[in-house]
Amino acid sequence: MTRRRLTSHVNMAAALSSEDFNNLQLLLKAPSKDAVRDVCVQSHKGPSRQLTENMASTLSIPATQAAQLVRSLHVLSHHVIFHNLSSPEQILAVFPESFHSSLKNLITKILLENSPTWRTEAVSDQVSLPQLKDLNWRVDLVTGSDSISRMSVPTCLVQLKMEDPCPSAGGESVSTVTVELSRESLDTILDGLGRIRDQLSVVAGK
Amino acid sequence: MNTINNTAALCRLALGQTLMVNQLLDMEWKFGVTVGTSEIQKVGNIFLQLKLVVRKGNSTENVYMELTLPQFYNFLHEMERAKASMECFS
Numbered sequence: 551m552t553r554r555r556l557t558s559h560v561n562m563a564a565a566l567s568s569e570d571f572n573n574l575q576l577l578l579k580a581p582s583k584d585a586v587r588d589v590c591v592q593s594h595k596g597p598s599r600q601l602t603e604n605m606a607s608t609l610s611i612p613a614t615q616a617a618q619l620v621r622s623l624h625v626l627s628h629h630v631i632f633h634n635l636s637s638p639e640q641i642l643a644v645f646p647e648s649f650h651s652s653l654k655n656l657i658t659k660i661l662l663e664n665s666p667t668w669r670t671e672a673v674s675d676q677v678s679l680p681q682l683k684d685l686n687w688r689v690d691l692v693t694g695s696d697s698i699s700r701m702s703v704p705t706c707l708v709q710l711k712m713e714d715p716c717p718s719a720g721g722e723s724v725s726t727v728t729v730e731l732s733r734e735s736l737d738t739i740l741d742g743l744g745r746i747r748d749q750l751s752v753v754a755g756k
Numbered sequence: 757m758n759t760i761n762n763t764a765a766l767c768r769l770a771l772g773q774t775l776m777v778n779q780l781l782d783m784e785w786k787f788g789v790t791v792g793t794s795e796i797q798k799v800g801n802i803f804l805q806l807k808l809v810v811r812k813g814n815s816t817e818n819v820y821m822e823l824t825l826p827q828f829y830n831f832l833h834e835m836e837r838a839k840a841s842m843e844c845f846s
Contacts, residue, residue, distance in 0.1 A: 632797050672795040679805055679822040685834050689841040697770040704845040705776070706838050710808075712821050727819050729780040729810050733842050740839060742783055743832045746804065750787065750825070753802065 566629060570622035571646055577619070578653055579609040586653075590660045593623035594668060630661050631668050638662060680712035680725060706731040781816060782809040804828050 580586045585608055592601050597620050606616035626644070635641050641658045686709045692701060709728045717723040731739065787804040801824075808819040823831065 628795065631795060634796065634798060669796065672793070673799065673801065676790070676793045676795065676799075678803075679820045682806075682821045682823045682827050682831065685831055687834060687838045689838055689845075691845055692774060695774040697773045698767065701771060701774070702845065703771060703774070704842040706842060707777075708780075708835075708838070710819075710821065727778070727808070727810070729778045729808065730776045731780050731838075732776070733839075735780050736835065736839050736842065739780070739783055740832075740835055742785065743828075743835060746785055746787065746828065747832060750802070750804075750828075753787075753789075 566622075566625055566644065568646070569618075570625060571649055573615070573618045573622035574626070574657065575650055575653065576609060576611055576615060577657070578650060579611060581608065583656060585609075586656055587660050589619075590623055590627065590657065591664060593620045594627040594664070596624065597621060626657075627661060627664075627668065630665060631672055634669075636662075636665065675715055678715050680714040682710060683713045683724075684711035685709070686711075704733055706733075706736055776811075779811040780808060781811055783807070784809075 577586050577589065580589065589605055589608070592604075597617065601620055602613055602616045605611075605620060606613045609616065609619075611619075629635075629644070630641060635644070638658055641661055642654060645654045688707045690705050690707065692703045692705055694701060707728060707730055709726060712725050712727070714721070714723050714725070784807040785805065787802060790799045790801045790803050792799055804823045804825070806821050806823065808821075810817050810819060
């Protein structure tokens with residue numbers, strides 16, 4: 551996943567202005583409701599030259615206006631997600647009285663349809679330490695070493711695969727760590743994990 | 757008697773010196789609730805952060821990671837299975 555969300559954070563801080571609503575009314579030039587839907591969904595991800603060009607040709611508007619429309623749609627969809635506007639009334643209330651009524655209803659419908667997906671994506675993309683994605687383990691019986699020729703000691707190898715949802719530029723998003731655990735270490739880990747589980751049930755019970 | 761005790765002690769020492777690769781030395785954790793993000797004003801999800809201290813040669817390396825609740829329960833489940841596997845040898 552290589553989406554860059556930097557601009558979305560800058561736009562998030564901006565409230566919707568009358569200029570934004572003027573830009574949104576450019577959607578009246580769209581050839582179909584599906585075109586409007588497509589434009590709204592693409593704009594949520596963020597600006598891109600390809601998107602601006604496609605929109606300019608779909609709506610037969612200059613590229614500068616298309617770019618402004620993308621930005622305004624982006625601010626609107628992120629505003630809806632940030633404030634968790636989840637009913638038609640809440641979203642309709644964002645628009646000014648003078649806004650084209652049918653377009654307002656269509657945009658509201660599109661935003662409501664996509665909000666659950668966008669919200670889930672925002673949660674999974676949020677700032678985070680590398681996330682544990684996969685865990686594999688292997689138990690070996692060590693039968694000899696350079697210090698003792700005959701032994702019978704179990705040991706555990708655990709491989710943890712982590713994914714950084716927002717890797718720094720040039721950084722790898724997936725990393726793997728393999729650790730070796732003695733039986734005592736594994737017992738200690740399980741003791742620790744058990745305590746976490748107990749603490750979590752206290753929190754969940756509240 | 758002393759010879760047997762000394763041999764046992766020496767064996768334990770030798771066992772302790774057996775090569776371990778990336779030995780896990782310590783685990784620390786914290787968990788809490790994500791209150792909000794720049795994308796969502798009110799969130800309310802539980803997060804769990806783990807720090808593993810791993811021996812790498814002569815020094816240690818800290819590995820930080822975050823787990824969701826399902827990932828944590830899976831981690832716990834897998835470690836219990838590993839322990840059960842280890843206990844086959846005792």
